[in-house]
Amino acid sequence: MSRTRGSSGPKTLAAINEAGLDLIYTAGYEAMSLRELAAKVGLQPGSLYNHIExxxxxxxxxxxxxxxxxxxxxxxxxxxxxxxxxxxxxxxxxxxxxxxxxxxxxxxxxxxxxxxxxxxxxxxxxxxxxxxxxxxxxxxxxxxxxxxxxxxxxxxxxxxxxxxxxxxxxxxxxxxxxxxxxxxxxxxxxxxxxxx
Amino acid sequence: MSRTRGSSGPKTLAAINEAGLDLIYTAGYEAMSLRELAAKVGLQPGSLYNHIExxxxxxxxxxxxxxxxxxxxxxxxxxxxxxxxxxxxxxxxxxxxxxxxxxxxxxxxxxxxxxxxxxxxxxxxxxxxxxxxxxxxxxxxxxxxxxxxxxxxxxxxxxxxxxxxxxxxxxxxxxxxxxxxxxxxxxxxxxxxxxx
DNA sequence: TATAAAAACGATCATACGTTCGTTTCCTGA
DNA sequence: TCAGGAAACGAACGTATGATCGTTTTTATA
Structure with a gap:
C-alpha cells in the first residue's frame, strides 16, 4: 500500500493541525506522541513528515x-x-x-x-x-x-x-x-x- | 559503592522534592526525566525509588x-x-x-x-x-x-x-x-x- | 555490640519515542 | 497520455525513559 485515494496535501495538514490542537490541549505537548497524532488523523507516523518539519x-x-x-x-x-x-x-x-x-x-x-x-x-x-x-x-x-x-x-x-x-x-x-x-x-x- | 556517608531519608526526600519542584516548574512534568532529577540531587536514578513510589x-x-x-x-x-x-x-x-x-x-x-x-x-x-x-x-x-x-x-x-x-x-x-x-x-x- | 532496616549503587529491562528512508501508489499538469 | 511530483506505507534506527533488582554499605535500634 502507499498513497491513499483522495488524499490531498492541504486537507491532511489541516487535519493534522486540528488533531494536534486537540491532543496538545488535552494531554500536553510533551505527553502527546506523534504516533497518537498519526492514528487520530489516520496515517502512519512517518507520513506526518510529508506535512510537518x-x-x-x-x-x-x-x-x-x-x-x-x-x-x-x-x-x-x-x-x-x-x-x-x-x-x-x-x-x-x-x-x-x-x-x-x-x-x-x-x-x-x-x-x-x-x-x-x-x-x-x-x-x-x-x-x-x-x-x-x-x-x-x-x-x-x-x-x-x-x-x-x-x-x-x-x-x-x-x-x-x-x-x-x-x-x-x-x-x-x-x-x-x-x-x-x-x-x-x-x-x-x-x-x-x-x-x- | 553503596550507601553514602551522612545520608538520611527525610533529608534526601526533601532534596528530591525541592529539585523536582524546580525541574517541573521550569521544564514541565513530562519533560523532566528522573535521570535529570537524580543527577540534580546527586543520586543514581534507581535510588530515587527509596524515597518515592x-x-x-x-x-x-x-x-x-x-x-x-x-x-x-x-x-x-x-x-x-x-x-x-x-x-x-x-x-x-x-x-x-x-x-x-x-x-x-x-x-x-x-x-x-x-x-x-x-x-x-x-x-x-x-x-x-x-x-x-x-x-x-x-x-x-x-x-x-x-x-x-x-x-x-x-x-x-x-x-x-x-x-x-x-x-x-x-x-x-x-x-x-x-x-x-x-x-x-x-x-x-x-x-x-x-x-x- | 549485634542485627535489621535504610539508603545508596550500578546494571538492566522492556518499552516508547521522534525521525529517517526506500518504496509504492495516486494525482495533476504539460 | 504520460511523466514527475505528491502523499502515503511500513520497517527500521538510535536513543531515552520509567522502573526493577540484587548487592553493598551505613545507620539506628534493641
Missing amino acids: TKQDLLFDLIHNHMVMLLARVDAELEGVEGPVERLKAFVAFHLDYHIERKREVFIGSAELRSLTPKNRKTIVTLRRAYEDRLCDILKTGAAKRLFAVSDIRVTAYALLAMLTGICTWYDPKGRVSRRKLIDIHTRLVLDGVTA | TKQDLLFDLIHNHMVMLLARVDAELEGVEGPVERLKAFVAFHLDYHIERKREVFIGSAELRSLTPKNRKTIVTLRRAYEDRLCDILKTGAAKRLFAVSDIRVTAYALLAMLTGICTWYDPKGRVSRRKLIDIHTRLVLDGVTA
Missing part, C-alpha cells in the same frame, strides 16, 4: 498562527471605535469572545510556551507583548484624559488580562452562564476597577 | 502538600477577621503574598493538573474547590448585607481568582513593583469591582 514546528505553527490571528482581529475590532471607555468595552468584549471561541489555542499559547525552543518562544512572546500593548494603550489614553485612575498601567493591564483570560480554564459555552452575561460581568468588573 | 506520586505529593498548606493558611489568616469588606481585603492580601512566595507550587498546581491520574486530579480539584469556596463565601455574605453588588457569585469569584493568580506568571519580587504596591493595586481592583 518536526514536532516542534507543529507546535510553533499552531501558536504562531493563533497569535497573528489574534492581533489582526483585535485591530480590526478596535478600528474606528472612539474614546477610551468605548475602546475598553470593545476590547473586553472582543477578548472574551475570542477566548471562548478559541480556548484551546489560547490555552496552548500560554501553557506550552515552555515547550518552545528559546528562539521560537521569543517570537511568540514578542507577539504577545504587542497584544498586551493594545490594552496598555487604551488605559494610557484614558488615564491621560482623566477618565481612568490607574496607578500602574502595566500591572493593571496584566491583572485585567489575567482575569479575562481565566475563562479559558473553566467556561463552558453550554453551561449555566450565557456569553452575554459573562461579558456583562467582566465588563463591569473592568470598568469599575479603572474608572476614576 | 513513582514519578506520578512525586508530582501528586508536591501538589497535594501545597493545596493542604494553602487551605490551612487561608483559614488561619481569615480567623477572627470580621465583616465582608475586611475579610475580602485579608483574602486578597493573603492570596497575593502566598502566590508570590510559592509561585512554583501554585503554577504547577494548575499547569500540571493534566499530568495527574484522573483519581489524583479529582482529589486536587476538590481541594481547589474548597479554596474557591472561601472567596465565594465572603462574596455571598457581603452580597447578603448589601455591601457588595455581585450578579453571579461563582463567575465573579473565578474572575477575581484568575486575576489574583495571574501574578504567578509574571511577577518578579526583585522587579520594579513592590509587593506592597502590588497588593494595593489589586485590592483596589477587587473592591471597586464588587462594592455596591
Whole structure:
C-alpha cells in the first residue's frame, strides 16, 4: 500500500493541525506522541513528515498562527471605535469572545510556551507583548484624559488580562452562564476597577 | 559503592522534592526525566525509588502538600477577621503574598493538573474547590448585607481568582513593583469591582 | 555490640519515542 | 497520455525513559 485515494496535501495538514490542537490541549505537548497524532488523523507516523518539519514546528505553527490571528482581529475590532471607555468595552468584549471561541489555542499559547525552543518562544512572546500593548494603550489614553485612575498601567493591564483570560480554564459555552452575561460581568468588573 | 556517608531519608526526600519542584516548574512534568532529577540531587536514578513510589506520586505529593498548606493558611489568616469588606481585603492580601512566595507550587498546581491520574486530579480539584469556596463565601455574605453588588457569585469569584493568580506568571519580587504596591493595586481592583 | 532496616549503587529491562528512508501508489499538469 | 511530483506505507534506527533488582554499605535500634 502507499498513497491513499483522495488524499490531498492541504486537507491532511489541516487535519493534522486540528488533531494536534486537540491532543496538545488535552494531554500536553510533551505527553502527546506523534504516533497518537498519526492514528487520530489516520496515517502512519512517518507520513506526518510529508506535512510537518518536526514536532516542534507543529507546535510553533499552531501558536504562531493563533497569535497573528489574534492581533489582526483585535485591530480590526478596535478600528474606528472612539474614546477610551468605548475602546475598553470593545476590547473586553472582543477578548472574551475570542477566548471562548478559541480556548484551546489560547490555552496552548500560554501553557506550552515552555515547550518552545528559546528562539521560537521569543517570537511568540514578542507577539504577545504587542497584544498586551493594545490594552496598555487604551488605559494610557484614558488615564491621560482623566477618565481612568490607574496607578500602574502595566500591572493593571496584566491583572485585567489575567482575569479575562481565566475563562479559558473553566467556561463552558453550554453551561449555566450565557456569553452575554459573562461579558456583562467582566465588563463591569473592568470598568469599575479603572474608572476614576 | 553503596550507601553514602551522612545520608538520611527525610533529608534526601526533601532534596528530591525541592529539585523536582524546580525541574517541573521550569521544564514541565513530562519533560523532566528522573535521570535529570537524580543527577540534580546527586543520586543514581534507581535510588530515587527509596524515597518515592513513582514519578506520578512525586508530582501528586508536591501538589497535594501545597493545596493542604494553602487551605490551612487561608483559614488561619481569615480567623477572627470580621465583616465582608475586611475579610475580602485579608483574602486578597493573603492570596497575593502566598502566590508570590510559592509561585512554583501554585503554577504547577494548575499547569500540571493534566499530568495527574484522573483519581489524583479529582482529589486536587476538590481541594481547589474548597479554596474557591472561601472567596465565594465572603462574596455571598457581603452580597447578603448589601455591601457588595455581585450578579453571579461563582463567575465573579473565578474572575477575581484568575486575576489574583495571574501574578504567578509574571511577577518578579526583585522587579520594579513592590509587593506592597502590588497588593494595593489589586485590592483596589477587587473592591471597586464588587462594592455596591 | 549485634542485627535489621535504610539508603545508596550500578546494571538492566522492556518499552516508547521522534525521525529517517526506500518504496509504492495516486494525482495533476504539460 | 504520460511523466514527475505528491502523499502515503511500513520497517527500521538510535536513543531515552520509567522502573526493577540484587548487592553493598551505613545507620539506628534493641
